[in-house]
Amino acid sequence: MGDLLLVTIQVDMHDQLAMTLQDDLTNAIATHGSHGVLIDISSLEIVDSFIGRMLANISGMARILDAQTVLVGMQPAVAITLVELGMSMPGVKTALNVEAGMELLRESVTGNRLESGDDDY
């Protein structure tokens, strides 16, 4: 991924696992000097306010380390739940899937628009 980190969340997050993820991620950002983090939650079917908070926290930590976070692959039911819970997650960028997320990250990281040619009309 070069300069971008990809995190795929596939299991239910409990406290310990969340702490471990935060540790691993911040370390990885520092080690690789990454400027972009892509968190793929397309396998997450159920969320609660804990996960919502955790994702927002990770995004904040990454920002302090000069890495932009993009959340991708949120399922519709999950989005509706988070909205109903009142978690709008301001400051966290989102995209529909990994491709769109990568494009978003590359734009913000390098400051140039990507030369796209495939999915245009």
Next chain:
Amino acid sequence: MSKISEILQKNESELLADWIKEQLAAIRRRDLMSDVDLQTQSTDLLRSIANAARSGNVTDLSGSEWAGVRERLNDISSSRARLGFSPEETATFVFSLKQPLFTKLWAELSKDPSAMFTELWNATALVDKLGLMTFAAFLKTKEQLIAQQAEEMLELSTPVVKLWQGIVAIPLIGTLDSNRTQIVMESLLSTIVATNSKVAIIDITGVPAVDTLVAQHLLKTITAAKLMGAECILSGIRPQIAQTIVHLGINLSEVITKASLADALAVALQKTGKMVVRIDKQNAKQPENKDGVENKQAADLKGA
């Protein structure tokens, strides 16, 4: 052992003939049901009533011996409700059985007035109960039809349309209550996923009034779409609505708002990296497709 059962069995064909004659005299809907079907239905019902009456019990219709009759009446009544018969016509179907039945009872028991009275009473009570059952079933079917139609209307009024590659629009018609907001949200989000869209235009031209509750619902929908990576543009805001929104102090600073769908489409195209150019007939180079919409990169390269 009630005489009714005996009479029903002994005189089936006569009773049937008389009953159908009564029905036809009362109401005739040849447009909704053919004579053959009517004959079949009546025969079927009469036989099952005769069967059930054989048990000796003609007063309590809740038992298992009358289950077949109940089921048949339910079916007949529901189908008539769906076909478009009126409630009176459906009930008359059952009530018109009284005359032939009474005639037969009179013929059998004219020598024994007290027995005749008892049997006449049983017969009328029986037919009344059957008639009530028919009516109840009819009503239930109509209510089901109404509920089904209400649900269809709800779904019809929230279509999500794809305006362009990566752009969807949802034209809202009618008021937005919490029920519809749920449906709108689910509809919009699943279409965003299906069409891989980056921009969603919510057009509220058809929303008659916007109060704080409606605004809250709209903002919820917009936030949900944002969580899925799609940006929302609110369009179709009428002057009165704009005034109401400001008077109520609703904060729409986070949302792009446009007065017309056309303006919203222009912004959406821009956001997805496209622009609309006029086809220059003098220009030898052809644009990428007939409509003259090219992607921004190509336009830049051409120096247009």
